[in-house]
Amino acid sequence: MKREPSRDGVDDEVARMLRTFEGPEHPAPRKARRTWRRGAIVIVAIVAVAGTLIVGTVVATDGEGGRPAAVAGSSTCGSLSFAGRRYHAVAVGRIAPGRRLGAGTLACGSTHAQVAVADVPGVAANIAVALPRDAGHVYVAGPTCSAATRASLLACLLAASATP
């Protein structure tokens, strides 16, 4: 006959399980997302097109449209720590930072500076943010949109934000 665990027994097992699966102190770095079903991809594509029409952020090209923006924008002054995650700078033509989110730490070589961090209109902050003092870069978490060109970067970030 199966014996039902006592209340304290269940509590102890649950507490032990929660401690085992609680994970590290900081959010894990962003990874590339898995593929989604066709319906979700269609919805994301529609939102991406609508997003680029609605959002009034200007992203200019300068003849480097064929190269991934991440390569074009590489910089030693480009590592940002914000809200427990690391972001790297990616060059864009020009970005208009949105609402202020708080302060982050920008690493330039061996020096670090506290900088104001703002959101990119329409883009989730855990995907990319902007610095009011640096209108030429967005700061992207993880490998999201790493293959996007400078011209398509914003659309890619918007689409990634729309992905559930």
Next chain:
Amino acid sequence: MSESDELTSVAQRAIEGDSEALDRLLAELGPQLVRTVRLVVGSGSPVAEDAAQEAVIDVIRGIGRLRDARAVRAWAIRVATARAIKVARRERLRSLLFPLADAEEFVAAGADARLGDLKRAFDSLPPRMRAVAILRLHGGLSERETAAVLRCSVGAVKSQLHDARKRLAGALTAEGLAPSTSHVAEHASGP
């Protein structure tokens, strides 16, 4: 100065806009917030990690509106838990409409099959019920503190935890898994 007074002092400076104080505050509270959100949303899923960071951002953006620095810990847990429940509910709906082709299976260091089974049963509980169990059994909050975080009555907290225990106990016995023998021995002695 006691630890609690120290935290209140740091929180007060963060409320007033001191970014260094905010950093210290996040260093102190961040781990608990991140882990709570991760467990409510579902440890091992990338969505949980995003939600954990969003919760920290919620705290950063809202700290200036906190009126009582002494309540900073409870307030931060409330903000983070609200975010976690919102994301968890959305994920439950999303998983019905757009299931992943192959869901990521998370294996924590030190986990055995029984804990994995218990985790799966736990992750199938409604988000609010998970939050109650996590705040009480993992976060160490009292019934009253949990009720304040979730903005509900103490009775609702008791009821949710009771239901959670029943469901998880059912999962444990269905799998033929009794609790650790030390606990069984401790409770085996009758009146």
